[in-house]
Amino acid sequence: MLGIQSTSLPPMPLLLADGAVIAPLAILVLCVVAGVGTILLLPSRRQPGQRKLGGALLLAAGLILAALLVKTAAGQDVSGTGPYFWIFSAIALAGAMRVITHPRPVYSALYFVLTVFASAGLFVLMYAEFMAAALVLIYAGAILVTYVFVIMLAASAQSQSQTALGGGLAGLTECDVVSREPLVAACIGFALMGVLLFLIFDKAGQIAPPPSPAAVPAAAVAAPDAESIHGSTQALGAYLFTDQLVNLELAGLILTVAMVGAIIIARRRVPSVEDAFEPSSETITAALTPLSDDPHSIPVYGTTNPAQKAFPET
């Protein structure tokens, strides 16, 4: 059985496949504009006005893309989730943009938390409530706290090696302020984005259609909406602990191994009391031999005491 059909949900439609949803030329122009905006917005020693211009260009590109999408999809909305999708995705993408353009790592991490929350909102819109909660707990609660810890540890330790920068960049190191190869990165990234958007919007007719409602049993379709109130968490748990049981145990094993590995990697070797008294070789040395100049004091062989080595006959 491949998954549990959550048939009580309305099917998610595919955008109309006849003709181009967004013309390829429009995608190309939008990617070029967004690429220029990204280059200007990435951290560097430019004037603040140029960064504002880059932000404006990115905002314009995003708004035009959203307008094109709204224009093609208008006139069908009865569920009322449409505005939430636009709000959440705008927050998520703007937060992601700030993650990579903010020169201060702590602010990058906090903007990433914003992106995580917006993504959790998108998950809720797709009826994946458990995944939304897990995302917030694991990402915003656990992983990001670790990141912020490490950032603050490093920031307090390297604060003496900061460069003298004026304006709002005081207290930052040079590696945070100047980005590496913005032009090449933007070319690669936005070429990939153009190809992705072209595939998503123009070639989507070749995606295999979802199982039509007629294919599933009529009783399941006619089920009342009570299940959609409870959401898919119960079905997800049943699916995880029946069909995916081995994978779930493997996931736990991976987490355990990663925890042990992280402890061993990050352990600082502290010189302990036991290490100081540990014999360094197989020869048994008398650790308690007094370092006196009298060669006849205690006759011990194999010691590192030079006064005793000089008189081995004792």
Next chain:
Amino acid sequence: MSTLALQHYLAVGGIMFVIGLIGFITRRNLIVMFLCTELMFQAVAINLIAFSRFVGNLAGQTFVIFLLVIAAAEASLALGLVVLLFRQKNTLDADAWRELKG
């Protein structure tokens, strides 16, 4: 019938992935580079959930659970390595390890 189709979510996921990729290439701080990989994980998770909703079964959501597991393991190990590297050179600049190019 809602106005939101599969392509809307795929577009959000794709754009977020590309943003994370650009950040990974351009930023020089090791911690921010790993934040950008988390951003890419996030984008893939959005795509997986969207396909799960589109196809109508729960396999995509379980994929996202395993993705979260891998992300957590990766974050712990990567941050341990970052701390180790930071202790060696007392900087987070990835260019400080330029000699690793060989």
